[in-house]
Amino acid sequence: MYGFEVEGGFTFYKFRDLDGHDYLTEGHLRWFWEIMREAGHLPVIFYDGTIESFQDFKGLVHREDQHFFFAFKDRQPAGLFWLNGFSPKSCFVHIATMPCFHGQGTLQMGRGGLRHLLSVTDVAGDYIFDCIKGLIPVTNPLACRMAEKSGFSKVGILPRAAYLAAEDKSVDAAIFCAVRNNSDQVSKTEIFSKGE
Numbered sequence: 669m670y671g672f673e674v675e676g677g678f679t680f681y682k683f684r685d686l687d688g689h690d691y692l693t694e695g696h697l698r699w700f701w702e703i704m705r706e707a708g709h710l711p712v713i714f715y716d717g718t719i720e721s722f723q724d725f726k727g728l729v730h731r732e733d734q735h736f737f738f739a740f741k742d743r744q745p746a747g748l749f750w751l752n753g754f755s756p757k758s759c760f761v762h763i764a765t766m767p768c769f770h771g772q773g774t775l776q777m778g779r780g781g782l783r784h785l786l787s788v789t790d791v792a793g794d795y796i797f798d799c800i801k802g803l804i805p806v807t808n809p810l811a812c813r814m815a816e817k818s819g820f821s822k823v824g825i826l827p828r829a830a831y832l833a834a835e836d837k838s839v840d841a842a843i844f845c846a847v848r849n850n851s852d853q854v855s856k857t858e859i860f861s862k863g864e
Contacts, residue, residue: 674739674780676773678746683729683736692738694726700738700745700766701725707767715805717833739777741769747777751785757798761785778818786848795848802844805830812842820844 669691670682683692701722704710710719719725729736733754739746746769753760763781765774788796802820804811816822823845828838 672780672784674776674784676741676776676780678739678741678773678777678780680737680739680749680777680781680784683738690730696738696745697726697729698722700748703745703766704764709764709767711834712808713762713764715833716831737781739781741773744768746773749777749781753801757795758801759797760801760803762802774814775817778814782819782846786846798848800846803829803841804844805832806840806842807832812844815842815844820846 670685671679673679681692684690704713711717714720714725719728728734729750733752735751736748737750738748745766747763747765749761749763751759751761761781763778765777769777782800785797785800786795790796800820802815803826804815806812806825812822821844822842824843826841826843828840829843830841831838
């Protein structure tokens with residue numbers, strides 16, 4: 669089972685291992701889903717309206733072009749992130765924190781997850797990712813602040829790039845990037861301590 673730990677006692681497990689085997693159960697998925705649903709977070713996390721039911725969520729998690737990681741702390745669901753939109757050395761990340769871990773837990777998971785993604789190597793020792801990207805509707809300023817505090821840099825605004833299904837309208841979206849090795853950016857130590 670592929671997993672990693674981050675500061676604060678959070679452990680992330682990859683849903684599907686490199687051999688294609690699923691390591692978390694449908695029960696785990698339902699546990700996370702119910703926490704997000706009961707908190708009313710589904711329209712924020714899946715703002716485009718494509719994920720409206722547990723079956724939709726389960727289908728997304730099982731897609732081969734989506735790579736899900738689920739975080740636990742003290743045997744409780746803490747957060748999740750998933751990767752998609754892959755291109756050579758880069759991808760998009762989507763992050764959600766369970767309500768009990770908002771605040772400091774969000775930062776610890778965000779920073780730790782980003783640090784892991786930018787430092788993981790393949791069997792040849794080459795870095796897998798050079799750039800991790802995120803797209804956040806500007807109507808969610810808290811998520812934008814958390815992205816910056818987690819180590820992402822806001823690099824621009826894409827006009828009407830995010831469709832909000834609940835409002836049936838497209839809004840501007842901020843594009844965020846974190847780069848593994850860029851002399852124009854502050855050091856990784858500074859990035860990961862930003863906001864403390």
